[in-house]
Amino acid sequence: MSKKPSTPGTPSKSSKSSKKNLAIGTGVALAALLLGAASYSATKPDEPSSVTAKEEPAADVSADPQAGVYPELAKLARRDAEDPLAQGRKDAPVVLIEYADFKCGYCGKFARDTEPGLVKKYVEDGTLRIEWRNFPIFGADSESAARGAWAAGRQGRFWQFHAAAYADGAKEKGFGGDRLKELAKEAGVKDIGRFSDDAGSAAAKAAVKKDQEEAYGLGATSTPSFLVNGRPISGAQPDEVFDQAIEQAAKSAGKSAGAGSGAGDK
Secondary structure, three states: OEEOOOOOOOOOHHHHHHHHHHOOOOHHHHHHHHHOOOOOOOEOOOOOOOOOHHHOOOOOOOOOOOOOOOHHHHOOOOOOOOOOOEEOOOOOOEEEEEEEOOOOHHHHHHHHHHHHHHHHHHHOOOOEEEEEEEOOOOOHHHHHHHHHHHHHHHOOOHHHHHHHHOOOOOHHHOOOHHHHHHHHHHOOOOOHHHHHHHHOOHHHHHHHHHHHHHHHHOOOOEEOEEEEOOEEEEOOOOHHHHHHHHHHHHHHOOOOOOOOOOOOOO
């Protein structure tokens, strides 16, 4: 799990408003759960991303499907069928929300080693929906990558951009303007001029800020951080941690994981 080098400054009025709107009555406990400060090691943004899952202690997912679940956090799922930064049925019984940074080595590990398996096992059968939230915490490069990813999504190529940006060695090349264009081309974005305009737009800035404030409203300062139907999970945990959380959430939602009816609306 990667941590922001320094804590954010005094919250703006809009940030305070976002936190209030989340209506989280157990903020301190949630922050501890989400950040996992006592249990997880952090990586600096320029460290190699080839870390192994065993370097991070596994999260404790209780056998009780309701243990560690906060219903108010489950409401953060947007379930927008037109959201290009999401995949899976909008009415899937389980929603995994990921708060991540393209400069984060552990985020890259999750994207390469764990997420493809979750898509194959749970998204494709209709059990799981994955919703991405841009959470840039490592400065200008992180911010530009987040805006570039959003811009790729405007042309229906977010997940392809996501794969290119998280490929081994990609983050070490940085996310400057020319590099973003290279990634966009690799992702199959057709109109690169529009991509550049979108990435530099006020709309991109606002979209990224909205996701970022949502994460800060939870007390998150580290990446990756996840919510699985309101259950916080911190760090690039072993596959079985996510499997267990997803299957328990599906059971709680009245659906046996693995018995879906195929992928639907994206």
